Amino acid sequence: MVKNVLSQRICIKVFALGMMISMPLFAGGEDASNATCDLERGKKIFQKCAICHSFDSGAEHLAGPNLYQIMGRAVGKVEGFKFSRKLRKSEDTWTQERLDAFLESPLEYYPGIRMAFAGLKKSEDRSDLICYLSSP
Numbered sequence: 054m055v056k057n058v059l060s061q062r063i064c065i066k067v068f069a070l071g072m073m074i075s076m077p078l079f080a081g082g083e084d085a086s087n088a089t090c091d092l093e094r095g096k097k098i099f100q101k102c103a104i105c106h107s108f109d110s111g112a113e114h115l116a117g118p119n120l121y122q123i124m125g126r127a128v129g130k131v132e133g134f135k136f137s138r139k140l141r142k143s144e145d146t147w148t149q150e151r152l153d154a155f156l157e158s159p160l161e162y163y164p165g166i167r168m169a170f171a172g173l174k175k176s177e178d179r180s181d182l183i184c185y186l187s188s189p
């Protein structure tokens with residue numbers, strides 16, 4: 054069914070809406086998001102990032118910048134982190150779509166950056182991780 058094909062997109066939209074009206078993300082039991090966005094799984098996948106990225110308010114930058122509230126933020130502008138020229142000069146904003154494309158292959162998306170990470174090839178891994186990164 055079309056619903057299944059679109060379920061990931063719907064999940065992302067449900068998240069964006071949830072963020073906008075600042076409601077607890079899973080409290081309402083939205084079918085689409087519960088069925089396709091696994092926050093707990095996303096948290097586990099984040100372990101791949103955690104050697105280089107913190108994800109807490111006020112946490113120190115590691116080899117990479119703190120990713121706390123990354124969604125909606127300007128690319129390469131987190132205070133106190135020295136980004137490569139490529140990210141520093143970027144005028145992009147982090148959206149779910151951009152993060153999805155970036156995480157599939159970071160160095161193809163922003164050639165020349167210093168993030169030594171090959172990427173997440175499975176779209177399910179990326180969408181679960183993005184669920185986690187979108188959480189408060």
Ligand code: HEC
Binds near residue numbers: 099103106120123166
């Ligand atoms: C080996 C260390 C390393 C790993 C692993 C890593 N990153 Fe990074 N990441 C970096 C570095 C370094 C930068 C800054 C790159 C630059 O300035 O060129 C960065 C930048 C980023 C940015 C841009 C931040 C901003 O404020 O614009 C995002 C988003 C990001 N990483 C997400 C992730 C995610 C999600 C993962 C796990 C799937 C991950 N990274 C894995 C080192 C890493």
